[in-house]
Amino acid sequence: MKDFFEGIQYLFEEILFIPYDAFRSMHSWWGANIINWIFFIIGAVAMVYWVLQLKKFNDNNEENKDVTAHSYL
Missing domain, CATH: 1.20.5 (Single alpha-helices involved in coiled-coils or other helix-helix interfaces)
Structure with a gap:
């Protein structure tokens, strides 16, 4: 059961939030x-x-x- 929740964690943190990581590293407030x-x-x-x-x-x-x-x- 622990592997199931770690799989969900990996999906969201490493795959689905990739665009948001790019926005976080921007130096422009408007762009971010x-x-x-x-x-x-x-x-x-x-x-x-x-x-x-x-x-x-x-x-x-x-x-x-x-x-x-x-x-x-």
């Missing part, structure tokens, strides 16, 4: 954090899209807002 900025932009765009969709459904009164509409209420 480009992946974080890309993820931030994707998340911000997704959040704006989600909020606009919620507003669209709310404006059309498509949601049943009765207190018995959802079983968890």
